[in-house]
Amino acid sequence: MPNPSNLIHDCLTGQSGACAALFDQHKALVFRTAYLMLGDAHDAEDALQDVFLRAFRALDTYDPARGAFTTWLHKITVNVCFSRARRRSPQEDVVPIDLDDRALATSPADDPFARLSLAEQAESLLAALDDNQRVVVVLRYYWDLSYQEIADIAGVPLGTVQSRLGRAVKKMRTVMHVMSQEVQQ
Numbered sequence: 001m002p003n004p005s006n007l008i009h010d011c012l013t014g015q016s017g018a019c020a021a022l023f024d025q026h027k028a029l030v031f032r033t034a035y036l037m038l039g040d041a042h043d044a045e046d047a048l049q050d051v052f053l054r055a056f057r058a059l060d061t062y063d064p065a066r067g068a069f070t071t072w073l074h075k076i077t078v079n080v081c082f083s084r085a086r087r088r089s090p091q092e093d094v095v096p097i098d099l100d101d102r103a104l105a106t107s108p109a110d111d112p113f114a115r116l117s118l119a120e121q122a123e124s125l126l127a128a129l130d131d132n133q134r135v136v137v138v139l140r141y142y143w144d145l146s147y148q149e150i151a152d153i154a155g156v157p158l159g160t161v162q163s164r165l166g167r168a169v170k171k172m173r174t175v176m177h178v179m180s181q182e183v184q185q
Contacts, residue, residue, distance in 0.1 A: 036126065137168050
């Protein structure tokens with residue numbers, strides 16, 4: 001896999017195929033993040049296009065001394081997703097994440113919540129969060145980024161990341177408890 005710094009240089013100097021290679025190398029990261037943030041594959045595909053349009057237009061502003069290229073891409077992705085979420089009408093419900101993967105289904109266990117598939121659990125938990133909470137959960141638990149990286153991406157202080165993550169975890173626990181009660185009934 002080519003080094004992003006070399007690909008960026010090649011893109012900026014107009015080398016044939018460099019931008020396509022940079023896109024291919026990072027499209028999955030951007031799509032997955034957008035999908036987890038927006039909960040809809042079509043919206044995530046649109047966001048993917050928007051992110052790379054913005055990234056290629058601003059590629060000359062990327063500074064490796066300020067962080068990894070993936071961190072820079074995450075920041076653009078989060079901003080695009082926030083913009084898309086703001087454009088949704090208030091009546092429009094957040095589309096639940098469709099992780100329609102039957103291989104993720106859990107077998108019945110003593111815990112009624114475990115009877116739900118992992119996909120159903122993830123959909124319900126992420127849908128319960130507001131945009132600010134969702135972004136810290138996705139970046140921390142899906143991408144395993146540090147609190148400082150998340151703060152840099154979200155453009156908020158480190159303490160804000162920690163408090164948003166704490167509130168998100170508390171809210172997800174509450175949702176899990178409610179779901180467990182509903183499954184028992």
